[in-house]
Amino acid sequence: MNDQTVSEARLGSILATAVDGIIVIDDKMNVLVFNAACERLFGYYATEVIGRNVKVLMPEGYASQHDDYVRNYMRTGEKKIIGIGREVSARHKDGTVIPIELSVGEAATTPGRQFVGILRDLRPRKAVERRVSQLQAQLVHLARVSAMDEMGAAIAHELNQPLTAVMLYLQAAERSLKKLNGDSPHDPAIANLLQKGLREADRASSIIQRMRNFVERREPERRWIDIVNLIDDSVDLTLLGANANTVRVRRRYEESLPDVEADPVQIQQILVNVLRNAVEASRGAREPWLAVSTAFTGSSVTVSVEDSGPGIPSEVMPTLFKAFSTGKRTGMGLGLAISRTIAQNHGGDLTVDPGGNGRGATFILTLPAKADAPRRAD
Amino acid sequence: MAVFVIEDDEAVRDALVILLSQFGHQVSGYPDAESFLTDVLPGEDDVVLIDLGLPGLPGNQLLRWLNALAAPPRVVVISGQSQSAILDAMRDFSAVPVLRKPLTVGSLSAVL
């Protein structure tokens, strides 16, 4: 074997084993090399492609522009892709359009200029991106469904008071009437009306009962959880959602925090609500940031979220945690109302330092930690 | 027998006082635990109806206080809160009857 054949053999084995697709074309855009990874990616055998214009591997739009690109480059030397690499679309033999990352290098050889393209299939990455956005949608849905639950519970609670009063008043009236008239009422019409009123109040009460049963079917879950993990997950989820990668997050966690007994999904909901508000409030800041910190006070664990927004105006404070109070055009005004309910159902609370005068708001989630709770060993 | 109603919702308190009076009891109502405690000391034969969600001293704290008396009165808890919140608040008082709102005459007279 002479040197020429040895190096050709080596090149051949590199081309055959390369994970990325490798294509070499000449200055007439005819394919010279089409490696094994390309055969898998495009569904063509090398023999079907070699010698043909590389356009067969491109979808319609690209194909027609490609000639112009290359001609322009040859004339002006202006680089659109060479040495840069970018995301483009390729076309499989069966017509499927495939997202790929393409980087192109140039080589001057004796027969003329040649271009080497390295291609990477982006579909696995796209699948991950899709999965992430699916997860997000799920999270939003989850938050809304459980918002409905919490709303149901809140409405049931609010209606219960007046309804209780109505039923007791009607029953009292009925008894008074009986006492007044003995067993044979002078005016059966009034007794009849009271009966009907009571029956309807009963009906309303059974509707509330059903609503409550529906909500309470979901048993609250309680287990010992490490809140720091939950915080990190919630921060990731929030930043992911708001394409908020411009927001800097500062974390200051206490060395060893005891676990808290809680429903992880619900606590995460509180954290995401508060963090999302913080990101939204910081939107106008020149360098948006938020700070998350934890502390242990001996009887409870606190999580504080401070932001770089304008703070909360004092006239908003009285209704801040009320359902349907929102300062946003697309807000439901449920986030904080639900979050506080959840915190209180856990025996904790959600409070706020409104900030203002250049300071952002700080929301503080408190959850009880048993004094003898197992402290995390670090 | 005296009945004391500790309930912050005015209409519920008023309706309870009227209805229970019709049963022939001596009934008085209070909007919170503090005003009740400064007004009377209930005796062994009395009944105290406590709403769990009171402003100020919570219902279960009042219950704890009453139970610690030398001759504690009978206590009935009423609540419009969720089952889990009730269970949470009543963790230490499994023997105390709890009536969930909306209340009815039937459920009331059953426990009185």
Ligand SMILES: Nc1ncnc2c1ncn2[C@@H]1O[C@H](COP(=O)(O)OP(=O)(O)OP(=O)(O)O)[C@@H](O)[C@H]1O
């Ligand atoms: N960190 C914050 N800084 C300034 N204002 C805030 C902050 N958090 C909440 N707010 C104000 O409180 C209002 C209520 O917040 P809440 O989370 O309850 O509802 P929302 O964000 O408007 O809607 P959603 O139901 O989608 O969460 C917000 O609309 C906003 O005006």
Ligand SMILES: [Mg+2]
């Ligand atoms: Mg919100």
